[in-house]
Amino acid sequence: MQVKCVICDNIEGIDDYSLQAKRLRNRRIHMYLCKTCYERIDEKTKARHKSGNFRLYREKKRKNDLI
Numbered sequence: 366m367q368v369k370c371v372i373c374d375n376i377e378g379i380d381d382y383s384l385q386a387k388r389l390r391n392r393r394i395h396m397y398l399c400k401t402c403y404e405r406i407d408e409k410t411k412a413r414h415k416s417g418n419f420r421l422y423r424e425k426k427r428k429n430d431l432i
């Protein structure tokens with residue numbers, strides 16, 4: 366099936382029987398991201414997770430200080 370990237374409007378063909386195509390048909394995911402945009406977002410998400418872990422660590426440390 367043909368899918369359009371929501372960010373850059375790039376049209377890509379994906380395998381009809383791929384998990385991604387199934388999800389799009391079942392509307393479990395409403396938008397498609399091309400590889401380039403997906404990788405760009407993936408990097409941002411990973412960076413956010415890193416900073417999130419850092420906050421979590423500091424919170425734990427503060428609790429330990431109280432005990």
Ligand SMILES: [Zn+2]
Pocket residue numbers: 370371372373374375398399400401402403
């Ligand atoms: Zn794109």
